Amino acid sequence: MMTQSSGALRRAGRRLLSSAALLTIVSFALVASLAACQGGAPQQQTQTPAAQPAAMSPVEQGKHLVATMVCNDCHTPWKMGPAGPEPDMSMMLSGHPQALVMPPPPKFPEGPWMWAGSGTMTAFAGPWGVSFSANLTPDTTTGLGAWDEDMFIETLRNGKHMGTGRPILPPMP
């Protein structure tokens, strides 16, 4: 996968390193390009050891970021576990389950209650309408498999589907 390191990917990777490195890490393809970026710099001796990230590989770092930056809270369906609700990691980042057809959302009375969510944490209703967590797996038809890295980066930066499409609804932004 390291061989996919085109100049464009390296440039994209550099852009990411400052503020949004975590954004690359959901898709393993994106992780690979970041690996190419981070792997290249030390070989060129352009970074001091002190500037190196912790001794995690980019894939490990990405896994850590996805786990700690709450992507699983909404993009992995939740189930009831022995200690209470927990993300069903056998469905990691697969979005709202296709089989879970939601009824119409509740109507809220005037007042501070404004939104509702499914027990899976993958369907939401509020003033914006109804939204379903997207499939972030590399599936090419229902996930992010057909996306390129720039689309992903732009989406996370501007909140638009594939970087240029419709605005992505709450609670994602």
Ligand code: HEC
């Ligand atoms: C609070 C819930 C929530 C959290 C947390 C969340 N998302 Fe989302 N995300 C959503 C929902 C809901 C959508 C779909 C919105 C829509 O269809 O308009 C979405 C859409 C997306 C999309 C766009 C997919 C598409 O097809 O356009 C991407 C990419 C994405 N999320 C990545 C992430 C990443 C990466 C994280 C963690 C850093 C994350 N999300 C955290 C709820 C969330």
